[in-house]
Amino acid sequence: MQDAPLDYGPADALLVVDMQNDFCEGGALAVEGGKALVPGINAEIAAARAAGALVVASRDWHPLDHVSFAHRGGPWPVHCVQDTEGAAYHPDLALDASTLRLSKATALDADAYSAFDGTGLAGYLEERGVARVIVCGLALDVCVRATVLDARKHGFTTLLLASLSAAVDPAAEADCRAAFAAAGAEVRP
Numbered sequence: 001m002q003d004a005p006l007d008y009g010p011a012d013a014l015l016v017v018d019m020q021n022d023f024c025e026g027g028a029l030a031v032e033g034g035k036a037l038v039p040g041i042n043a044e045i046a047a048a049r050a051a052g053a054l055v056v057a058s059r060d061w062h063p064l065d066h067v068s069f070a071h072r073g074g075p076w077p078v079h080c081v082q083d084t085e086g087a088a089y090h091p092d093l094a095l096d097a098s099t100l101r102l103s104k105a106t107a108l109d110a111d112a113y114s115a116f117d118g119t120g121l122a123g124y125l126e127e128r129g130v131a132r133v134i135v136c137g138l139a140l141d142v143c144v145r146a147t148v149l150d151a152r153k154h155g156f157t158t159l160l161l162a163s164l165s166a167a168v169d170p171a172a173e174a175d176c177r178a179a180f181a182a183a184g185a186e187v188r189p
Ligand SMILES: [Zn+2]
Pocket: 060, 062, 068, 076, 079, 080, 105
């Protein structure tokens, strides 16, 4: 059964991390259970939107031959190459014109896991009076982890929707939870 969506307010931002085809089943860097997160995330998006909260959808958006790809010595297979089907948001994700799309890791020579890394997001959220950041999406142990920790680093109250996130390596989940607790991030089971 799906959790009821959170109570959102205008000082909240819902951060939907990297819900892209390449991170879902059938993609180049698929996370098991990725696709199944979409309906629950859509319910959160609808609740956030109705309450006047900001909805942000980050995406991994790499140039060809990005430094994170294996053939350039990086840790990952080729994934989320700009303008490919794999880099597109999952087609069932309920993004609308008011959703802030945020591309990251667009430089050839640098990777970026966090939605805050090189995007100007923290300053923008502060400018809008956002106090609380709610995070969901993919992958729990990589980009979601980095985003949650960065949100705390920037001083936002931070809540991870754990049932709406999945890990590349499920064995890493316990370590993620310890890191979130140490950083003062709240986790909704
Ligand atoms: Zn990437």
